[in-house]
Amino acid sequence: MGVTAGLVLPAWLTACSDDSNGPEVKYDGVVGIVGAGAAGLAVADYLISKGIKVKIFEASGRIGGRIKAIKPSDPIYNELAADFHVELGADRIFGTDSEFGNLIKLLKVPTVKFREEPTNAQDYYIINDEYSTQAEAEARGDFQALKIFRETGLAAYTGGGSVQDAAATTSDLQPILNSWLGNAYGSSADRIGANALGEALSLIEHDKKEFMLVTNPISDVLTSKYARALKRVTLNSAIKAVNYSGAGVTLTVLDTDANTESTVEVTKLVVTSPVNVLKDSSLISFSPALPASKTSALSRIGMDASIRIILEFTRNNFFKKPDGTGPAPAFIYGGVECPSYFFSGVGRSDKNLTVSLTINGPKAEELRALATDDERIQRILDEMDVVFDGKASLNIRKRFPEDGGTIISVIKDWTAEPYILGGQSYPLVGGTNDDRVALAEPIADKIFFAGEATDVTGEFGTISGAIKSGERAAEEVVAAILEENASA
Ligand SMILES: Cc1cc2nc3c(=O)[nH]c(=O)nc-3n(C[C@H](O)[C@H](O)[C@H](O)COP(=O)(O)OP(=O)(O)OC[C@H]3O[C@@H](n4cnc5c(N)ncnc54)[C@H](O)[C@@H]3O)c2cc1C
Missing domain, CATH: 3.50.50.60 (FAD/NAD(P)-binding domain)
Known part of the structure; x- marks a missing residue:
């Protein structure tokens, strides 16, 4: 690959x-x-x-x-472990039978549904700073309820307020709600209008399967x-x-x-x-x-701030459970500083050492307010280190690691594009x-x-x-x- x-x-x-x-x-x-x-x-x-x-x-x-995307002709490409195009904006296609999905089929472009065979990657979750597998999360009643809200409840919702008001989930799972139905739609769950997002979800006619180009x-x-x-x-x-x-x-x-x-x-x-x-x-x-x-x-x-950060690690087994032997991760949901960690090499690279972070809304605004990229990356690493017992900092890829080194990263701030000014539109x-x-x-x-x-x-x-x-x-x-x- x-x-x-x-x-x-x-x-x-x-x-x-x-x-x-x-x-x-x-x-x-x-x-x-x-x-x-x-x-x-x-x-x-x-x-x-x-x-x-x-x-x-x-x-x-x-x-x-x-x-x-970062292409082989971009100087940073040679520094990355990634041996695939790393997308800095849209990276997944929603719906194998959606408008863009059909176009991709027509053009016969190689694709991967990363949560299915042969990859079988799974999502992981951060709940109260603990790392949970899909199965562990599913064992919780409040997680099940939130999943139902995500899959069918919101589309049927006709009340007012924000997505956060409508979901009324437990405080433990607020960050997962925010990952799924806040950050994923360009902002945070307390800013997005529940009624309008629900209405939109009920209108979608494609199969909602997610995939990537290989x-x-x-x-x-x-x-x-x-x-x-x-x-x-x-x-x-x-x-x-x-x-x-x-x-x-x-x-x-x-x-x-x-x-x-x-x-x-x-x-x-x-x-x-x-x-x-x-x-x-x-x-x-x-x-x-x-x-x-x-x-x-x-x-x-609304249209909020949106930042994509690319980080790479020298190994990836600490992202798997149990004991580093579990399924490859697709997404990690439930982060507060970063609500969406995506392993963008899954199904595209044998190495899969690249993590694409998408941070939208208030957390992106906070990152933009920091003075330097080093501070931005440190804020994310601090969150990962709590969950992974310091292994994120220990295994982050650096230039000249033997001398302390500098972290290899790419940061794309979409608000800084003067005629784009943010991530994506969402209903207030x-x-x-x-x-x-x-x-x-x-x-x-x-x-x-x-x-x-x-x-x-x-x-x-x-x-x-x-x-x-x-x-x-x-x-x-x-x-x-x-x-x-x-x-x-
Ligand atoms: C971080 C991020 C992740 C995303 N992930 C996904 C994903 O996984 N899957 C997905 O389907 N979508 C995703 N999206 C959304 C997707 O990228 C957009 O919905 C889509 O690309 C928007 O296309 P557009 O043509 O409407 O707007 P744009 O792509 O923004 O194009 C508008 C163009 O108009 C130009 N322009 C604006 N004003 C002027 C002017 N006055 N004069 C001349 N030119 C002007 C701009 O420079 C720009 O090039 C993501 C977006 C972001 C930011």
Whole structure:
């Protein structure tokens, strides 16, 4: 296994030019697209398939948005024990029959369901600073009750308050609740609205199975499937102002390299900016201003800080129970400083010494407030050392360990990405799915909205949700054009 296997295999990388979106649409205009993440690329691909001209403006210097991996060409890759692409944003695919799951199937990309054969990795739990296997946790009545709440209870919940209020679990298991239904949805259980998250979970139609790509970074799937869209992307081009008061749409484009501004005319525009960018009119402003229905919806959708930390260990048996011989760990849930430790090499690497930590919401804000990366890592190691009797610090991989050494780590702070500004959208207490419907609503058949936050099918905060939102917005653009053609 390992990364090189992927690099020699991928006939599929160039194999996909899917023209299956139906007949061409007559249109002389140009549709602008703000953002070259999964949603923006999906919009572009669909419109190109209809023969519609598109221009994608991407503020950063790369495509992919919240999809980004450490690749062999990155200098840090050679220092890591990992012999696979280490994802710094989205790392798992939800649903083998979800939008993105189906795409992966179509492209025949090698995948692993890491909790199933042949890996059979299991989740472990931290409960009151003690390390528990899945079986040990399952033996507790309060754990069983929380599991039922997670699997079916929340989806059926119609009361108010936060996820934490609705779960009403024992104090012992609050951190596990927070791992499962707080951090995993981009924040903490006391910030996320129970009603809206439950509503979203009840809308999901895929099988909810989790899996990973074995040999390729997730971005390979995007660049393969959306190859024809890539040529339409202009990097380092931030859309600062959108004026749609005239017949078309005038964009003020900031060249983020040269720090110069210019204007570009398009006839329609699809905006895929994340929620925190949309909320900040110094980053993107609209004239006329966004309608109250949207600003009101935005006030009930949160997007918190999000940090991915990659740490590696020189051995992994102390993460297994009993006596270092148990099943390989997939996740460790229940940490307070870090609610989600993921063994991202599971099923992809024979070594499996890499731990990918995802820290969202208040704990990510606390980490961001610390002065140095050393302090951030120390805070995490302190938590692990309590659970693993000091073995985390003892076995952490270092450069020049014989001289005391420095810890090898990667920290990706998503809030520091100037046109992303956080992790993923989530419903605040009092929010509902209608907020996403309002956010997605086109304005004057000229300005359209996509991006994970505008998914109305319960899959916000995911790649599938982003792609589905892009396809939905592209269909809205085509419908508007057809209507204009019919009345011309
Ligand atoms: C740490 C982390 C872990 C995650 N894990 C998973 C996971 O395991 N599975 C999963 O399915 N999902 C996961 N997600 C969520 C997933 O990554 C996102 O839902 C998805 O990638 C969002 O795609 P998008 O196109 O909506 O937005 P983005 O990927 O954010 O793309 C938006 C793009 O627009 C650009 N942009 C914004 N404003 C402007 C502007 N004014 N002008 C020009 N360009 C602009 C941005 O630079 C960005 O490139 C994770 C996210 C994070 C942060």
